Amino acid sequence: MGLKFKAVDPGIREVVYDDPVRTVMENALNKALAVQSSYADLPILASDTVVFLDGVLPKPSGPEDAFAMLRKLSGKSHLVFTATVLLHGSRRYSHLDFARVFFYPMSDEEIEWYVGTGEPMDKAGGYAVQGIGARFIRKVEGDFFTVVGLSPAVVYRLLRQADLIGLFRRG
Numbered sequence: 001m002g003l004k005f006k007a008v009d010p011g012i013r014e015v016v017y018d019d020p021v022r023t024v025m026e027n028a029l030n031k032a033l034a035v036q037s038s039y040a041d042l043p044i045l046a047s048d049t050v051v052f053l054d055g056v057l058p059k060p061s062g063p064e065d066a067f068a069m070l071r072k073l074s075g076k077s078h079l080v081f082t083a084t085v086l087l088h089g090s091r092r093y094s095h096l097d098f099a100r101v102f103f104y105p106m107s108d109e110e111i112e113w114y115v116g117t118g119e120p121m122d123k124a125g126g127y128a129v130q131g132i133g134a135r136f137i138r139k140v141e142g143d144f145f146t147v148v149g150l151s152p153a154v155v156y157r158l159l160r161q162a163d164l165i166g167l168f169r170r171g
Helices: 020-039 063-073 108-116 132-136 144-148 152-161
Strands: 044-052 077-088 091-103 137-141
Touching: 020 044, 020 077, 020 091, 063 108, 077 144, 077 152, 091 144, 091 152, 108 132, 132 137, 144 152
Parallel strands: none
Antiparallel strands: 044 077, 077 091, 091 137
16 A cells, blocks of 8 residues: 555454454454554554354464364355554544455365464464465455455545545655
């Protein structure tokens, strides 16, 4: 997008509720608030993403959990929710989006191989649609970047809404 930014680990523990909307909205806001005092004069952008199929599927706790999640997703469709929050001073802007992802059926061997790559371990629902996991995705209905976890179009719209686009225009 041509934006200069600094990625900062907010150092918070993400919460998981039965409600995916509450989960992503609270996590995104809490991430932004956790770093705001250190960067008070700068816009703070944070997001959170969860997979939802018969309940919230957060990041797996280990390989066995990743395997179980992927087996559950295999051959089915599910929803992915992403919340994005922009803080600038006392102003707060947010966006919530969701997309539907359709998985091809996966054999246990394919799931074991994929979990063995390590990619699923820090991803909501145990997969990366933009990575190796793409080979198991039949289609995405909605914004692909919602599934990735941060949509460039959403970031742009939030910056525009906050009247901050001028800060980022290239000279």
